[in-house]
Amino acid sequence: NHEQEQIQIAALESMVQYAPSKDKEPAITLLQQWATSPVKKQRMNAVQILSSVSVASSHTLLFTLLNDADKEIRYAAIVAVGKSAEPKNLELLPALFGLHPKQVLQAFITAGNKGLPQIRLLLQQTTTPKEQSSLIIAAGRIGGEEAEQLLIELLEQQTTNSAAILKALNRMNYTSDEKHQALIDERTNQHLLRAVELLFMLNRLLATEKTNLFLYNSLQLELLEERETVLNLFSFYSEKEQVNKIKKALQLNQRETAANALELIELTIRKDFAFTFNTVFEEADISFRCSRLRKMIPDSLYKNIEQVITHILEEEKEEFNHWTKACSLHSCKFHKLRVNHTIFHKYLQSENRLLRETAAYAVS
Secondary structure (H helix, E strand, O other): OOOOHHHHHHHHHHHHHHOOHHHHHHHHHHHHHHHOOOOHHHHHHHHHHHOOOOOOOHHHHHHHHHOOOOHHHHHHHHHHHHHHOOHHHHOOOHHHOOOOHHHHHHHHHHHHHHHHHHHHHHHHOOOOHHHHHHHHHHHHHHOHHHHHHHHHHHHHHOOOOHHHHHHHHHHOOOOOOHHHHHHHHHHHHHHHHHHHHHHHHHHHHHOOOOOOHHHHHHHHHHHHHHHHHHHHHHHHHOOHHHHHHHHHHHHOOOHHHHHHHHHHHHHHOOHHHHHHHHHHHOOOOHHHHHHHOOOOOOOOOOOOHHHHHHHHHHOOOOOOOHHHHHHHHHHHHHOOOOOOHHHHHHHHOOOOHHHHHHHHHHHO
16 A cells, blocks of 8 residues: 555565465455556556466456557557466467567567467468468577477478578578478478579560569569578578578679689588579579579470569469569550450459559559
């Protein structure tokens, strides 16, 4: 009953945490009153106490506070759930992920391994690729054996979002073992093949007078992202410090440092992987590089720009980003390309505003 609020809060926390059961009742009653009080400050005090102590009614009280009309109270309650790391309380958070994704993810990270079951649950539910990526990155930030196991399982189950999974594993300093070597080899082959595919698409765009520079630049960015993903895979085979040196050298975008980086790959990475990677990313004429890799891509695959754009717009694995797809849709209209317009229709209903409006422009 002290007049100073912080002393009153400290007394309540101590009574709830340490007092005998019979002496806790007045403190718990007051805590319940604060949690449902019309006074915001009292509700915030209740959140502060619940973040550091556990009572039998904490699940019910936190449920009330997590659904408070005041956003600040909701955010504070989410933080309290993460700090408490009580499994029963963490079960309340998935329902709020759609409304407050950043806060919920941070609560899972704060809870550590205890937050992983809820991340797994959300990944199994229908979520967008962007939401899945954020959940994967959160698991990577939690780290540890359980998070590693979850990420490897995801890598086995799906090829979508593999870039995010591999990035998370790289941050955890994952090293491939004999059990998962075949999986890592398979994913390395897949991402190297996609890098080759992007190179051939860029080569086709250069060879046509109808080249859209926005589309060309967007595909170049996609290729750089693929380079990052393959280097993350290489870090599972080699020393992480070596691969980090290679990354930094390539990012400098200087001929001499890039050549040194590619040479280092030849010395540390399996020959077939090193040859493909170095050919795709070396400083040489793009048509020459494609000629060296023509065994990997059929000659009939990208004969004209229409085939390139059709491939981008028809893919179902969400491999291309929204900007690349929007540039493809714009190119069809701007350059009057002979592309089957029925593939535009799914983009008219897209949740992404950029795709939806560009598709409307393309069919108009």
